Amino acid sequence: MEIKNVARIVGLNENTIRYYSDNGLIPNIKRDKNNHRIFDEEAINWLIGDKRMREAGMSINDLKEYVDLCLKGKSTIKKRYQIIQNLKSQAQTQLKEAQQRVDYLSKKSDIYEKGIINNSQDILNPKKW
Helix, strand or coil: CCHHHHHHHHCCCHHHHHHHHHCCCCCCCEECCCCCEECCHHHHHHHHHHHHHHHCCCCHHHHHHHHHHHHHCHHHHHHHHHHHHHHHHHHHHHHHHHHHHHHHHHHHHHHHHHHHHHCCCCCCCHHHC
C-alpha cells in the first residue's frame, strides 16, 4: 500500500509517517524498486500502535525505546509494562491537575455569573483589589 492510502487509513499525515519510518518506529519497512515505502499489514499495525502511544502522551524517544523493546520480544515484557505504568502515572497526574484547573475556573465562573445576575461590583478584576 502507498503512503497516501496509509495516511488516510491510520489518520496520520504523510510527513509524520515518513518521520516514523526514517526513525525506526515502523520496523522492517519494505521499499519498492523506486525506493518508495511499501506498507503491509505489519507496518500499518506499527503505525497504529505508534499513533496510539503518542496520543497517550508518549515522547518520541520513549516510543523509540518501546519499539526497540517490542522487537526484542517476550524477554522485554516487564520493561514495556513499566514504561506503560509510568505513562499511566503521568496521565493520572495530568488528569488531577486538569481537574484542579476546572474546579478553579468553575468557582470563578460562578462568581462572574452571580455578579452579572446581581449587577454587583467587579470584584474579580485585579485592578479593583
